[in-house]
Amino acid sequence: xxxxxxxxxxxxxxxxxxxxxxxxxxxxxxxxxxxxxxxxxxxxxxxxxxxxxxxxxxxxxxxxxxxxxxxxxxxxxxxxxxxxxxxxxxxxxxxxxxxxxxxxxxxxxxxxxxxxxxxxxxxxxxxxxxxxxxxxxxxxxxxxxxxxxxxxxxxxxxxxxxxxxxxxxxxxxxxxxxxxxxxxxxxxxxxxxxxxxxxxxxxxxxxxxxxxxxxxxxxxxxxxxxxxxxxxxxxxxxxxxxxxxxxxxxxxxxxxxxxxxxxxxxxxxxxxxxxxxxxxxxxxxxxxxxxxxxxxxxxxxx
Numbered sequence: 138x139x140x141x142x143x144x145x146x147x148x149x150x151x152x153x154x155x156x157x158x159x160x161x162x163x164x165x166x167x168x169x170x171x172x173x174x175x176x177x178x179x180x181x182x183x184x185x186x187x188x189x190x191x192x193x194x195x196x197x198x199x200x201x202x203x204x205x206x207x208x209x210x211x212x213x214x215x216x217x218x219x220x221x222x223x224x225x226x227x228x229x230x231x232x233x234x235x236x237x238x239x240x241x242x243x244x245x246x247x248x249x250x251x252x253x254x255x256x257x258x259x260x261x262x263x264x265x266x267x268x269x270x271x272x273x274x275x276x277x278x279x280x281x282x283x284x285x286x287x288x289x290x291x292x293x294x295x296x297x298x299x300x301x302x303x304x305x306x307x308x309x310x311x312x313x314x315x316x317x318x319x320x321x322x323x324x325x326x327x328x329x330x331x332x333x334x335x336x337x338x339x340x341x342x343x344x345x346x347x348x349x350x351x352x353x354x355x356x357x358x359x360x361x362x363x364x365x366x367x368x369x370x371x372x373x374x375x376x377x378x379x380x381x382x383x384x385x386x387x388x389x390x391x392x393x394x395x396x397x398x399x400x401x402x403x404x405x406x407x408x409x410x411x412x413x414x415x416x417x418x419x420x421x422x423x424x425x426x427x428x429x430x431x432x433x434x435x436x437x438x439x
Contacts, residue, residue: 149375152368153384159365161391164242164400166361167234170354173344175232177337178355180330181345182227185359187323193363194320203317213321215311220322222304226297233293240402241290243392244283245297247415250385251276251422252302260306272422279414286407315370319363383423 170178194203206212233242251273257263265273283291308318337343345355372384393412396402 146375149372153372153376154387156365156368156372157384157387158391159361159368161388162395163230163361164234164239164392164395166354167231168400170351171235173351173355175228175235176333177344178231178235178358179224179228180333181355182231182358182362183224183323183326183330184334185356186362187320187327187359189359189363190316190320190323193367194316197316199316202314203320206313206317206321212311212313213325215307216313216318216321217325219304219307219311219318220325222300222307223322224326226300226304229293229296229300233290233297237400237402238290238293239392239396239400240404240408241293242297243389243396244412244415245294246301246389246392247386247412247419248276248280248294248298249301251415251418252298253305254422256302256306261309266425268421268425272418272425275414275418275421279411279418282414283407283411286405315366319366386419386423 167178194200206216230242233239254263254265254269254273258265280291280295283294308315311318313321334343334345338345344351346352376384397404
């Protein structure tokens with residue numbers, strides 16, 4: 138008789154945890170380049186990420202797959218839209234960290250799983266059960282409480298949650314793998330990013346090259362962008378979706394802890410109520426997902 142339960146792949150678990158750990162600690166990196174304007178940080182992130190992604194594509198012999206993406210204008214157009222969405226997401230996040238709004242940024246990524254549920258219902262015809270509907274309602278109540286408290290940073294949370302939610306929706310519908318998709322997105326954004334850097338250099342306001350430490354940090358943005366993505370992709374092939382779904386809460390939890398414990402950002406009463414409602418909704422949503430996953434497991438084979 139075979140066992141109905143499947144052991145968790147340890148390598149996959151470490152890869153998944155590593156990806157979300159990188160994303161959770163990302164505020165520390167952006168704080169280190171706080172002296173660099175957010176737009177320049179974003180431009181460097183795009184350019185150096187593209188260099189690394191193209192190198193990985195060449196080393197792994199996936200250049201044919203990359204070229205194949207450009208044979209479909211529909212796919213390129215979809216990646217153009219996703220590129221704009223991830224650009225908005227990255228710029229908002231970098232600005233939020235540099236301007237001491239890590240708390241609001243973490244709230245945005247706590248909201249993201251529940252935003253994904255709503256987008257799936259609206260655009261993909263997915264249905265919510267009663268438990269999921271209740272979880273989404275709790276999150277909506279949390280946002281309403283924060284809005285009523287006149288939270289100046291609420292726009293950051295909603296921009297991050299919605300931009301990343303729509304980004305995931307577009308990428309879900311685009312028939313392209315993660316590595317090639319991100320490389321094409323960076324290619325499409327390259328003219329804007331490189332144009333800004335050239336303009337800044339001509340105006341004498343560019344931070345790149347101003348010091349060795351800043352220059353190295355800006356160059357390493359390519360690895361900071363690509364490494365967690367590659368770890369995530371490897372983990373996704375090894376782990377159950379429910380396990381990966383639970384790991385995703387690691388990143389915003391670390392961001393939240395950094396905001397309060399390391400950066401000294403203030404927790405107001407609306408913040409506390411909002412986070413409590415959203416965390417409750419996430420626990421209910423995750424618990425429902427685990428129950429559903431257990432029901433779908435195959436019966437023990439004789």
